[in-house]
Amino acid sequence: MVLSVNSVSVSLGRSRIVNDIDCYLRAGELLMLLGPNGAGKSTLLKAISGDLPYVGSVRLAGRELGQWRPEWLARQRAVMPQRVEVNFPLTVEEVVRLGRPKTASVGSDPVVDQLMSELDIGHLRHRLVPALSGGEQQRLQLARVLAQIMDSPGDRLLLLDECTSALDPAHQQMVLELVHRLAKNQGIAVLAVVHDLNLAAQFADRLLVMKAGCLVHEGSAREVLTPDLLEAVYGFTARVIELDEGYPMVVPRRGGLPNAYLAPGNPSCRQAS
Numbered sequence: 001m002v003l004s005v006n007s008v009s010v011s012l013g014r015s016r017i018v019n020d021i022d023c024y025l026r027a028g029e030l031l032m033l034l035g036p037n038g039a040g041k042s043t044l045l046k047a048i049s050g051d052l053p054y055v056g057s058v059r060l061a062g063r064e065l066g067q068w069r070p071e072w073l074a075r076q077r078a079v080m081p082q083r084v085e086v087n088f089p090l091t092v093e094e095v096v097r098l099g100r101p102k103t104a105s106v107g108s109d110p111v112v113d114q115l116m117s118e119l120d121i122g123h124l125r126h127r128l129v130p131a132l133s134g135g136e137q138q139r140l141q142l143a144r145v146l147a148q149i150m151d152s153p154g155d156r157l158l159l160l161d162e163c164t165s166a167l168d169p170a171h172q173q174m175v176l177e178l179v180h181r182l183a184k185n186q187g188i189a190v191l192a193v194v195h196d197l198n199l200a201a202q203f204a205d206r207l208l209v210m211k212a213g214c215l216v217h218e219g220s221a222r223e224v225l226t227p228d229l230l231e232a233v234y235g236f237t238a239r240v241i242e243l244d245e246g247y248p249m250v251v252p253r254r255g256g257l258p259n260a261y262l263a264p265g266n267p268s269c270r271q272a273s
């Protein structure tokens with residue numbers, strides 16, 4: 001198992017934001033984490049990344065997160081947070097190179113070239129980062145993150161927090177096809193927070209759904225993306241169509257936002273800690 005999360009809870013201030021989560025991730029698996037705004041998805045990802053204190057157990061490749069040396073983590077685990085502010089005057093190519101391990105070649109680096117090409121930023125390689133558009137910045141950050149673990153041996157974990165939120169539909173497709181290929185061809189285990197239900201249906205091996213700090217559903221896209229479950233979790237009504245491609249598509253109904261949408265989350269899940 002690349003990642004095992006057992007009974008993980010996170011409190012921020014006086015509130016318990018993430019409540020008693022269990023999940024696991026095997027090599028080559030693409031797991032997508034869904035849930036309404038404020039459900040606790042980013043907080044869980046930050047705990048798994050070691051960026052927030054938690055109670056419970058997070059094991060990477062069989063060993064507790066805190067027991068790994070930072071050098072091992074830097075080669076085997078890469079994290080793309082929801083927001084990355086880059087205001088310093090480096091070029092696109094220099095930023096991707098920041099992700100490379102110190103042992104990588106100082107001259108031309110095929111991994112850097114390949115990632116810039118696959119993420120469609122090769123033509124921007126000499127451009128200064130503050131002059132990029134939002135979507136270009138997001139593809140650049142993904143390239144930097146992937147550069148970190150691209151040619152590492154052994155178990156690798158990729159944690160992505162809304163890595164396609166700024167992208168147009170073609171680039172969303174491009175990015176998730178790349179991430180899917182890396183999982184399947186290189187055995188990288190991927191945990192990705194997404195809001196786009198149809199991208200999740202298309203690419204995820206398994207879906208996890210969080211609401212009000214708790215894990216409330218887990219299963220395949222066909223099991224999770226049902227009208228009843230979507231209404232219970234998000235409070236909106238939708239049709240779910242089975243596509244010839246072999247995965248479902250969610251079509252929200254216009255005007256299908258009941259008042260329940262604005263109601264607070266399940267109070268039994270998140271309480272003062």
Ligand SMILES: Nc1ncnc2c1ncn2[C@@H]1O[C@H](COP(=O)(O)OP(=O)(O)OP(=O)(O)O)[C@@H](O)[C@H]1O
Binds near residue numbers: 044
């Ligand atoms: N430092 C903090 N102190 C108190 N509450 C916080 C803190 N940081 C986040 N929260 C709250 O924790 C809850 C979960 O936040 P989190 O960012 O994990 O949600 P999310 O599921 O990733 O949401 P989104 O889909 O909007 O990105 C939110 O209600 C947020 O306001």
